[in-house]
Every structure is written in C-alpha cells, then in structure tokens.
Amino acid sequence: MLHVENLTAAIGDKQILKGLHLDVGAGEVHAIMGPNGSGKSTFAHALAGRDGYDIGGTVTLDGADLLEMSPEARAAAGIFMGFQYPVEIPGVNNMYFLRTALNSVRRARGETEIGARDFLAVAKEAMELVEMKQDFLDRAVNAGFSGGEKKRNEILQMAVMQPRLAVLDETDSGLDIDALRIIAGGVNALRGPERSMIVITHYQRLLDYITPDFVHVLVDGRIVQSGDRTLALHLEDHGYADYVNSDLDADPSAAPGRPLAGASS
C-alpha cells in the first residue's frame, strides 16, 4: 500500500534522511524506533507534506505519487499525521475544525458533505473512543489543552478522518500511564484490515500497548535494522548505543555487540 524507496530529505546543507526504504502492506502496523535526531519526525513530515525540505526518492500510496501532492491532497488520499506537538489554534472551534476537515476530504473525494447533525453523531462516537467529554468540542483547537488532551485530540481527529494510513509521531511522548492507555485503546480500536499505521516512538513502552507487526530501527537517516516486535524488546534491553556507536566508526562491522543488520539498505 505504501511504498518508500530511497527517500532523502534535507534542510539546506543538512541531510536528514539518507535513503530510506519501507513497504507497508494493508492492515499492517509498523513501528519506527530510533534515537533522538535520527530523522524519525522528518520521515513523518515528509509523508505528510511539510514545506521546507529538499526531498528525493519515491513515495507512493496505492500506486499514486505522494511526493507530488499538497498536504491537503495527501489527506484526501488517506494519509493522517498525528503530531508530536499538536498545534494550538486559538479562536477556531474544535467541532467546526473537525467538520471542516472531514468535509474537505469528502469534497476532494467527490463524496457528499456531512451536515451538522449527522456530524455530531460521528464526533460523539469518536469522543467515546478517547474518553472525551462534550465540552472538548466547544473549545478552541488544542488551545490551553494539557499534553494528554492534545494527544487525545489527535486520535479523535484520526477517528473522524478514518485514514488509510496513519502516521503517529511520538504519540506517547509526555503522557502518563492512564493517558497512554486511553490513546493506545483508541489506536487499537481503529486498527483494521484496510488501515495501516506507522507508529514512531523513542521508547518501547508504547509497543506494550500497540503491538506492531514490524519494527524498524532508524539511525542517522537510514533504516539499519528491521524485525518483528522482539526487536523492540531487544532495544529496550540494549538501547540504541550499538547503532549510534557503530555509526561513528569508520568500519561499522567493527562495532562490538551489534546485532546482524537485516533490512538495512
């Protein structure tokens, strides 16, 4: 469904992604783990279409060239990005925002727009998923929300938008265990045979709640290893030190204790 081939991204002279390969099939959940500064968030923004990067390589979603699309066209194509730092938008009502978003992608897909009353039913269902109260919809988007509320609002948006591919960027950062449980519950409820997810995280903790089908280790702009969820457990025990140290060496294979690189390109 998602095909990423030799993806590069740079800001000015600074090369951040250095040739990234990834294939995500329908219904699969892929975890991308890596140390700070490895390019995890850049990868997410490259998929969502943020301006400011020099992008190279190929990214297709169901065969369509994603890199040629505006962020809004990507959303209409089925990409949803859960932000690590959801943006506060004072003065814009959350309910109005959600309905505008949903109707924008419906319009772009040639579907009929949804009326205020029908939308309320959609929103209510989504709110139950992330245990939100009605007053959440009456507030301005993320304005004055706590860290946990902002992240829950992201999952609420995902539930309303019903994307084909969700890219969740450090959705677990800054959450206490109760908020993490609620958010993971929401994400798990949205898993389905036609919906794929890329879950980006620094810590294995999130993967105790959202069980991935595949785990990839991203270091210095490349996926250096791929495996099943046991790879995450290995990282939990050993950290990223193996990969980071090896990267500083002239000969990577000389690094001690480095696991065998599987899918590194």
Next chain:
Amino acid sequence: MTTSTAAATSPHGAIELLDSVIRPTRRDEAWRYAPHRQLDALTFGPSVAVDLPADLDEQIPALDGPRVVVVNGIVDPVRSHFVTPHGLHVASLADVSESQPGLADRHVDGAELVDAFTAYNLAYATDGAVIVVDAGVDVATPIHVVDVVVPGAATNTSSTGVVIHIGAGSSATVVETRLGAGNDSGGSNVRTTITLGDDATLEHIVVQDLPANQVHLSRVEAVQGERSTLRTRSFNLGASYGRLAYRVELAGVGAHAELSGLFFGAGEQTLDQQITVVHRAKDCTSRQLFRGVLDDASTGVFNGGIDVCPGADGTDAEQSNDNLLLSNRAEVNTQPRLEILADEVACKHGATVGQLDDTALYYLRTRGINAEEARRLLINGFADEVVDDVSIETLRDWITRRLGHDHD
C-alpha cells in the same frame, strides 16, 4: 489645527469659528498616517436631502427594534422606526433641537474642538439621532442608528450627530452602522456623545463599512457616572480611510469602560483607531482590546491613550493591540500613550505584530483543509476574539459574513 474649548458653542457660533479652522497635517500626531490628499478633498456644508438607494436596504444589518436611518445627515422618517417601549425615547436630533433644546445643547456645549472635522460637525450636523433611556429601565432590544452618505455635488461629506443618554441604573444596547452609496468620492463625519448615569450600562457598537472610494470620520465622546459600565465594540472595515476616535471619561467613582475593536483592511485602505480613556475619578477600571488584520498594501493605526488624572487613585487600566499582517506590503503603526498623574495605579499595555503561523497552516492542511480555507480559518479565529464580544447574534453573523468575502 485649532485646539480650544468652545464653551457654550451653538451650531451657529461654530459656523463662525470655521473661518479660523485649519485642517490637520501630517505633523499632528493624531493624523500622522491619514491620507491627507483625500482628507483635503472633503467638502463640508449644510445637509442636502437625497433618496436612499434601494439596494442599500439589503446591506443594512436586519435588527429588530427601533431604528433611525440618517441619509446625508438628514433623518429619513420612512425608513426609521421610532416606536419604542416604555422608558425609551428615540427621536431625530432636528426635532429634539426644537422641542427640547436643552437636551440638544448638551451635545454641543463645552465640546472640545480637537480638530477641524469636529468643528465642521458642530457646525453642520443639525440632524441625527437622539436616544434617551429614563432611569431604572432595561431596554432589551438594540437601538439601531444607520448613517448613510451619498456624496453630492454641493458637498461630498455628510455631517451627523448622535446623542445617547442612559439614565441612572438603566441598560441599553445601541448599534451604529455607517455606510455609503453612490459612485462619487466623499465621506461621512459622525460625532456621537454618550452620557451614562450612575449604575447605568451601555453596549455601543460601531460598524463602519463605507465603499472603498469614501472616507469615514467618527468621533465618540462618552462621560460615565459612578459605577456605570460602557462597552464599546468597533468594527473598522470599509472606506479608503476609516477613522474611529473615542474619548471615554471615567468621571464617577467605580466606573468601568471596556473598549474592543477590530480593524480589517485590504487594498490600500488606512484604518485608524484613536483611543483615549481618561481616568478622572477614583477606583475606575478600563480595558482596551484592539485587533488588526491588514492585507495587501493596507495600513492600520492604533493610537491608544490612558490618562490618569491627579487624584484618580486605585485606577486599574489595561490596553492591548494585537495585529496580523497578511502581506509584506501591509503595515501597522501601534502606539501606546500613558500619562499617569495619580498614585496606586495599575496600568498595563502591550502590542504584538505577527504573521499567519506557518505551522498552524500546515497542521490544518494535513487535515485536508486547502491552503486558502486554512488561511481564512486562522484569520477568522484571530478576528473572532473581538467579534465574539458582540452579544447580538444577527449582527455577529452580519460581521462574520462581511469578513468572509474579500474587500474590493
């Protein structure tokens, strides 16, 4: 510019003064950013009646309740509704000048000739609206004053007077809509005086939406009694040069004034707010909250003053002006003026100038909202902080609709 107090100036006396009146120049701080060529092209004189263009009716916000429609400085009795509930009196200024000259005189007596245009208004604004609320009356429905200019051959600028008095313990809402019609350039010059009795409350809204080839000059002067509350909301939207000047005097102990405003410019508009709040009595509070949105090559001006007089101890005054520039040719000039001559005074002021937040735009676009719509959402979100202050739903909707389409 002439600055003098004309005690007991009658309209006639003011006309004699006009010979000595000099129009403001760029050297006058309060007129620094005004388009002086356009101002110099304005001509003033006695009001001349014309018919209200039919299509203008649709532009007027449809509010229920009493309404005074003033066309070229003359009240149009056909389009006005003077029927009022008990305790509220709405009439034309020309009628009141004859029947209750004392009331009309209060409008001009002791008027400060702050500039030439005030002098012209005192001389020529012989008609307009008078709104009086007796003591102890709560008026539920808003009272609407609609001022329309249709620039004519003799003079191209209309002069209108509005008198508002809210009796002790009473409350009311007055909406003043200022519009223009016709293809000729010109403008309107409206002066409003407000007196609030002790414990009175007034919400006073000005919506300025003249065509882009006209000039609007507005001056609101308010004097507040003890523990009274004045809430002004101004929407400076139309005209090539739209000037909304306020002078609010907190004369009674414990009075509260809240002035909010939105100026929303495009094209080559200049939208000018000149605000002065005078704390004359003890323990008064005042708040100024103004927001500007400037697109294209438009200019915004916020000149906000807080004067704390000797003896006005316990003053609590705040002022803020936040601006959003949508184009690199747009500009805003924001200046606080604080003069504090009393003790135990709390004064705060702040101003910001910013652009649309790129990260917020991106965030909205990742939700499928196209760039133009995302821009509009952010702009309206910024403006709504002021628009939401308007308690009349039909007017709020009218303003929102007006902000929705671009100004040509």
